[in-house]
Amino acid sequence: MVIVEDDPMVALLDRTFAEKDTRFQVIQSFQNGQSALDWLLEHQADLLILDVYMPQLTGLELLHALRAEGVQLDAIMVTAANDVQTVDALLKLGVVDYLVKPFTVERFQQALDAFCRHRAAMAGSAVDQDTLDRLFPASSLTGEHTPPKGMQEATLERIRSCLRTAPEQGLPSETLSRQTGLSVVTVRRYVSYLVEHGEAASTVNYDTGGRPCRLYHATQFIHPPAPQANE
Template identity: 55%
Template sequence: MYTVVIVEDDPIITELNRRYAEKDGRFTVTRTFSAPRQALDWLTRHPTDLVILDFYMPQMNGLELLRSIRAAGVASDVIMITAANDAATVEALTRLGIVDYLVKPFAYERFCRALEEFCRRRAAMRAGSLDQSALDSLMHAAPPAPLPKGMQAQTQERVLACLRADPARRHTCEAIAEASGLSVVTVRRYMSYLAQQGMVAGDMDYGTGGRPCLVYRLIK
């Protein structure tokens, strides 16, 4: 499981980002900070996988904090969340190695894409060695393909959130429907699409004692 630290001076946004992150079962928020200097002190002593960082804060802004983090040798990946989108700021943050940049206000599915990209990069790095194709994919990520007509990104994320909450489990469409509040017919459509995209795998379960049923698991 990946550890996350949130640095944000607005408690409402802090809680929203916490909920967004922890909907994905691969992440756990270990600490939140409203004061950048306290965050810097903690991060230098506690290895952390991912920092979700606001730009506009008292004491020092996100760029100043990120510079201090890097100067202290902290290698945590950083997702910057801010209303600052001028070219000079974006360039400075990019040079300091942020993995994504979300401009407020952003949609939940865009936040999920940032987490997915982080996981994709971490998984690639764990491979040990990368061929040219893998490097090209890592360095030049393609934008997500548009969903088929009649399907919505928000609904897809609700389905995926149920799978991520327990990634080792094999899920039936009925169980996902109950957990997500969607109809079984809707869930079946999205699971079929996700299987086509290689995001989930479907298997027949013959151990039910009755009629075999199709179960799905998340492909990491």
């Protein structure tokens, strides 16, 4: 595994989370895309943990350059970039998974597991339908997810509705609690699920005059209203 991340703290998190899994070993780490490109053109690796916003070459430019040179290693994006154009361009380059910062160790592990499933499926000469269905579950193709046991779809939708109308900077869990009539603990559990599935994102507000506050807001993946036909 190769980590390409210009933020030393995030790079350390990537390494720490990855090395908890004995299937992986971090062999190199770079703080800019150009250094990573120079090394990867001369050395072999199986997986990139890749940021987008970096000096010299962005993560998107790095993947384009690698593909142009015929280097087909897999990549997991770990980045703050969640605009539609960037996400779409990277998905078309075949990234294995896409994590929006800040991320949890559980979500990071899911990405590693997805990579391992993909590699195992590609080990033979052909892939049967059952294996393909496990790699591409229907929910991932439709953008929908079945809530885990103990979660209610109606409750998820109440929180989605609040996030859709939240201001651009987002709302804290306490405000979401008041608006939905749910407990703060429940809100945090449900909104964490939405963040893990790309339906919401969170940022940390340090301008509170006290303890930093985590804010949640909708991403482009929260079922936007269908466009109205012109009359």
